[in-house]
Amino acid sequence: MSSLVKNIVRFCLFILVQVFVLDQVPPLHHLAVPYLYFLFILWLPFKMGRRTQMILAFALGFALDCFTKTYGLHAAPCVFIAYMRPFLINLLISQEGTESNYQEPSAKSMGFTPYFTYIFILTVVHHSILFFLQLLQTGGFFYFIMKIIISTALSLGLIFLTELLFTRKQRFRTNTV
């Protein structure tokens, strides 16, 4: 499957899962809100242009916003993590040439610890901006921090499960540059 088709399918699946599964399950606790859809941005190929990444992230956030009727609420954190992503990848990639040898970030292409750091930082940033925008009107500081911590833990758990359930085949591509 070509990268384009794969990403289109992923885009639709992530939105559908977020809207019709994760948003519909009875809330565990008001501090624990499950979010998974932004994994789409984390899985985008290394070589994609930065502007394309940001446009895609905006489209993803906006698509979710159309369902939740909060236009711009999810789009803003998505654009932010899409902007941060290349900087983080440059910092975290261990050896030279990973970008050309592998297609997209994964535990195999980046190594487990850098990949986990990458996921962790972007999840925290995404949740912080999202809950900050949500709580601008009300909500105390303690509530805000607890919501970030608990929801981040829940999201990381979901991402871990997704990684285990849907193993992405990462071909090692030598001399393909």
Place this chain on the structure above:
Amino acid sequence: MRNIFIFIRVYFNFLFFLFLMGVSLYMLFAYNKYHQTVYSAVANEATGALSTQYNKVQYYFQLKRTNDSLVKANENLYNKLKADFELPDSTSNKVVDSLKNDTIPSARKYLYLSAKVVRNSVNQQNNYIIVHRGALQGIAADMGVIAPNNAVIGSVMEVSGNYAVIMSLLHEQSNLSARLKNSGETGTVVWDGISSKIILLKDISKSVKISAGDTVVTSGFSDKFPSGLLVGYVKDIINDKSSSTYTIRLTPAANFQNLQFAYIIKNFQADEPSQLLKKVKNK
């Protein structure tokens, strides 16, 4: 001039990022004030159609509960039928009817319109309910909405052709005038955005006697709801010593978790009081 172009070229990614951030934040903060935006009508129809398809499946799993609530609503209505009551026999005594014509015309004030709920959320900060009935079927903005058990669930915020978006009681900006059924004291019902099982009743003076389990109903002061519709039951009281009023925590009467049908209330006399009020304000 050349330097400006160089600057833009060098920082293009950053500027583009700022632009997209600006667009999303603008949409977020402008939507609250002017929610009649162009894209939202289009988005309503599209997401509404998709939600309808999803609801066809999900509805099946809740048939039992939906049926139970409808049976209860029906029972309520049966008990209000005229045939349930025996009138005193008035045929044998002679009464001269001095009033030849009924001089008090009766006019319909409220009309209930049923609607199918296609999407509903409870765990967001601002929750919306989407129903499959829109402007073409007689729905307009600012109408009140109730669940089949006569409990208030929100008010219509926005309509497109075939769908309407309802601002649930579980919304930061929801604001409902309600009164305690026993004492008649009125206050405002709001939501603090924390739990879907608790809503708050504010501005009840401390002189009123309140006990847990008291019923709270709509006051009838707003033009959206007739008076006496269920809102919730008193759970406990937050005693704020710095203020002269109580804040009461309520358990909502409506079950927000599984809504399948809603009734939208159309008020035929909504315009007159509001126009009058406008006249007074202009003076």
